[in-house]
Amino acid sequence: MEFPAEPFKIKVVEPLKMSTRKERAELISSVGFNVFNLPADSILIDLLTDSGTSAMSDSQWAGLAQGDESYAGSRNYYNFEKTVREIFGYRYIIPTHQGRMAENLLFSVILKEGDLIPNNTHFDTTRANVEHKGGRAVDFVIEEGLNPSLEHPFKGNMDTQKLEAFIEEQGPERIPLAMLTITNNSAGGQPVSMENIRETRSICQRYGIPLFFDACRFAENCFFIKERESGYADKSVVEIARELFSYGDGCTMSAKKDGLVNIGGFLGFNSDEWAQKATNLLILIEGFPTYGGLAGRDLEAMSIGFREVLNEDYLRFRISQIRYLGDELDQAGIPIVKPTGGHAVYINAKEFLPHIPQHPFPGQALVVARYREAGIRAVEIGSLMFAHRDPETGEMAYPELELVRLAVPRRVYTSMHMKYVAESMAAICENRDKIKGFRIVQESPYLRHFTAQLEEIV
Numbered sequence: 001m002e003f004p005a006e007p008f009k010i011k012v013v014e015p016l017k018m019s020t021r022k023e024r025a026e027l028i029s030s031v032g033f034n035v036f037n038l039p040a041d042s043i044l045i046d047l048l049t050d051s052g053t054s055a056m057s058d059s060q061w062a063g064l065a066q067g068d069e070s071y072a073g074s075r076n077y078y079n080f081e082k083t084v085r086e087i088f089g090y091r092y093i094i095p096t097h098q099g100r101m102a103e104n105l106l107f108s109v110i111l112k113e114g115d116l117i118p119n120n121t122h123f124d125t126t127r128a129n130v131e132h133k134g135g136r137a138v139d140f141v142i143e144e145g146l147n148p149s150l151e152h153p154f155k156g157n158m159d160t161q162k163l164e165a166f167i168e169e170q171g172p173e174r175i176p177l178a179m180l181t182i183t184n185n186s187a188g189g190q191p192v193s194m195e196n197i198r199e200t201r202s203i204c205q206r207y208g209i210p211l212f213f214d215a216c217r218f219a220e221n222c223f224f225i226k227e228r229e230s231g232y233a234d235k236s237v238v239e240i241a242r243e244l245f246s247y248g249d250g251c252t253m254s255a256k257k258d259g260l261v262n263i264g265g266f267l268g269f270n271s272d273e274w275a276q277k278a279t280n281l282l283i284l285i286e287g288f289p290t291y292g293g294l295a296g297r298d299l300e301a302m303s304i305g306f307r308e309v310l311n312e313d314y315l316r317f318r319i320s321q322i323r324y325l326g327d328e329l330d331q332a333g334i335p336i337v338k339p340t341g342g343h344a345v346y347i348n349a350k351e352f353l354p355h356i357p358q359h360p361f362p363g364q365a366l367v368v369a370r371y372r373e374a375g376i377r378a379v380e381i382g383s384l385m386f387a388h389r390d391p392e393t394g395e396m397a398y399p400e401l402e403l404v405r406l407a408v409p410r411r412v413y414t415s416m417h418m419k420y421v422a423e424s425m426a427a428i429c430e431n432r433d434k435i436k437g438f439r440i441v442q443e444s445p446y447l448r449h450f451t452a453q454l455e456e457i458v
């Protein structure tokens, strides 16, 4: 495979602080073995998330200097609106400070108590916003998407038969909209095909249900369509994006991913009926419609970021850098979710640490080992995040998968950094049977993984 060479050169550097194994072992123990509590400057390579962690370009930094901080009618808003409309095509564009605010606005406007929202797979904040407004979030990703080792070009696809059966069973009047998350983060950063989008669209249309995209990683999804779906190789990624969004009635967007910015997002849609309600609520909880929750300069950086993210040299590098990390791990015999997705490599911790059952958190055990041995921060996506007591039976319900996500920030780390990540994992591999599980000593009732305190079972 071709080595993924960076299609940019480095003009400003941020030094990384080196640390010893002893220092890291003491630190991780002092913060209750929870990597969310680590000071970021104790980390060598931070793969906690690809969200808000991008490096901006020289043009984006120049854009910041052109911020027009007028309360209303900032020129940066008009630039932003023009760019977003050109790519996404929606009539109403409401800037927000990040993705979950777009979700909050959308579901506040369209949901009634007891309504249902189908999606390929909801991201946690999307699910939480649906449920917070009294709705129920339901996932219909294809079966292949749930099998970590199975190769499939579009593992993020919606199971359209299940979707249609669900609409028939529940009645379309209880479903104010359906969603497609592109790429499907919770199922491995896997893309959705244009064919699947068209099918989902036609089912929704038949029942009069609007279709929305959770568009955080839309450019990565469009690049996969170009690479993998017949009929798209000769189309530009911009053309693919325009076609994709034309099948929807709107989208929520966290520009902290494919907007290549550190903060920002928007809600886009066509409905005149929702526009007034969403705008009124925006003014109440976020800000005036020409800035949302942002400064003018942030809108400028976002507008430039949306154009840069569709550059195909950038996208080819981005996707091949993730693939390179996945291939290196695979060759070292480390079980990963296949194929690698757009923004992260997911290690299958259940298979990697077969001596640790689910309740002592094999994923977290691997996360701690990654930090202690190599100064790398990853995130557990398994029992620490999702296991919960079933309110009806009182039994613990464990998730199907115990994964560790290595999410790669955009334009921040070089491919040599990725090689270091893979090689340091191979060293952990040799002593994997000595890795120990954990127990929780303190936890909160919601989203416990952010704050839980743990201890190692020795």
Ligand code: F0G
Binding pocket: 048, 049, 050, 051, 098, 099, 100, 101, 123, 125, 126, 181, 185, 214, 216, 254, 255, 256, 265
């Ligand atoms: N939807 C998806 C698919 C996401 O991955 C995220 C964030 C959001 C919505 C919410 O956006 O953070 O701007 O409010 N994902 C981050 C992650 C946090 O690490 O995967 P936000």
